[in-house]
Amino acid sequence: MNRPGLGTACAAMLRRDLALAWRRRGDIAMPVLYAVIVATLFPFALGPEDTLLQRIAGGVVLVTVLLAMLLALDAMFASDIEDGSLEQLVLSPQPLALLLGMKILAHWLATALPLIVIAPLLAAMLHLPGTVIPVLLLALLLATPLLSLLGAVLVALTAGTRRSGMLLALMLLPLCVPAVIFAAGAVAAAQQGLPWLAPIAWLAAALVLAVVLAPLACAAALRIALDA
Amino acid sequence: MSDWIPLWLHKLGSPPTFYRFAGKLQPWAMTLALLLGAVALYGGLLLAPADYQQGDAYRIIFIHVPSAWMSMFIYAVMGVASFVALVWRIKLAEVVAMQSAPIGAAFTFITLVTGSLWGKPMWGTWWTWDARLTSELVLLFLYLGVIGLYHAFEDRRQGARAAGFLAIIGVINVPIVHFSVNWWNTLHQGSTVNVFGQSKMAWDMLWPLLTMTLATKFYYAASLFRRARTDLLDMEGGKDWVRKIAEDEADR
Amino acid sequence: MSALQHFLAMGGYAAYVWPAYAVFFVVLIADSIAPALRRHRVLRELRARLARQSARQQRQPPPATPSA
16 A cells, blocks of 8 residues: 655645535634624724724734634534544544644634634724734734644644533633734734834744644644543 | 662552552641641731831731742642653552642632732732733633643543643743733833832741741642542542442441 | 730731631632542442442342353
């Protein structure tokens, strides 16, 4: 048996996950709808004054996107565990970390990318100045993969348990504090006309570190959680 | 395993031996904790003079600071025990790691509540988003996450390994949170609170503090021994030595 | 003011100092009682299980040779 090359396996993995996500298009729309609903509720709760909304817009969009991602995080490995394909993945000859990295990438493309696409709309609804929106998008582009990667490790840890979304939220909160701080910090700095490159650079550094380490940690966590 | 590890350490790792060993040490640790705690309270509440700036409110320090140290010390113990449990798959290390978590959470909770009670008269607020306070809150969430993950598994040993992994991730996370909150505070120019700053403590305030720190260390040992013994009984329910204990205690 | 009253007043900070100490002791006492309660429960359940097992063995002695 000649085994397929690493690149082929990774491409197949990515194609399969994206195809599966595309077949359940309704599930992709759910987090987006959730984010729109939450962002719409804020002005009703806080009042429609422009200055107040402007001040909180960046933070609201970031937290909304984060919560919407948390909503979809639970499903990252769920169907693969149910039909047993995750165990096949663990047994496959290719390095598990790399294949899981592809799964995380597919999940990010399916859930976070739509959120980033509508983020400018949400920001505009809350009167975020147009000049700040590029910084917000840049922060989201760096922060959302970071959350996907960190979340994947935690989802892998809970793979062997009965489902509990609340536990996942409790575990993710301490890990996502720095990401939220730097992403919101960059937006706030841009809004005040201060240099915003430093927090973005910190986010990028964290992302690079997570891209290297999180798939490995995810693989180790999955081995612990599935090892019965 | 390698032969540089002395034999008694291997023996100690076996549940019945550890059960007896912990049973012998536990009363001593508890007695020392109570004794030192009483001395520290006497020194802290009665002998130490009132602070010239903070009046008598500073006396919360004698429980607040030892609790804060314990919350971090126990997390470190949990991290090391989890690492040992994951690498060498020693059952006792899993028990130590998972039974430390509730004690650590208790000390973290005490730290937050007493800190809040101290902050109200001193800074005029129950809570401030200072790096030290925020890190402590994050630490509490980490403890709760570890406990929650441990109990989410049907299989106890598997739960201990998964939760141990989370504890190790947390060890890396806490300094990052501390650093990022510090950075965040300078951006928002929040109130910078510096209680312990350069102020040197007088000796008659320092010795009750150090005594209480020792007392909490011994308390932790005693509580950990108790919890570990109970957990071992639960885990090894089918074994002969546990059966004997169950029958002996029924006769009494 | 008597010495005890003076001590209890804590220089006007009694409302903060005493609750702090109360929390400290209540939490630690709860923490040290919890394992004792659990130990009783574990041993009681174990004894119940052992009693059930021995009762079952007395009612129907196991067959001398296990059937294929």
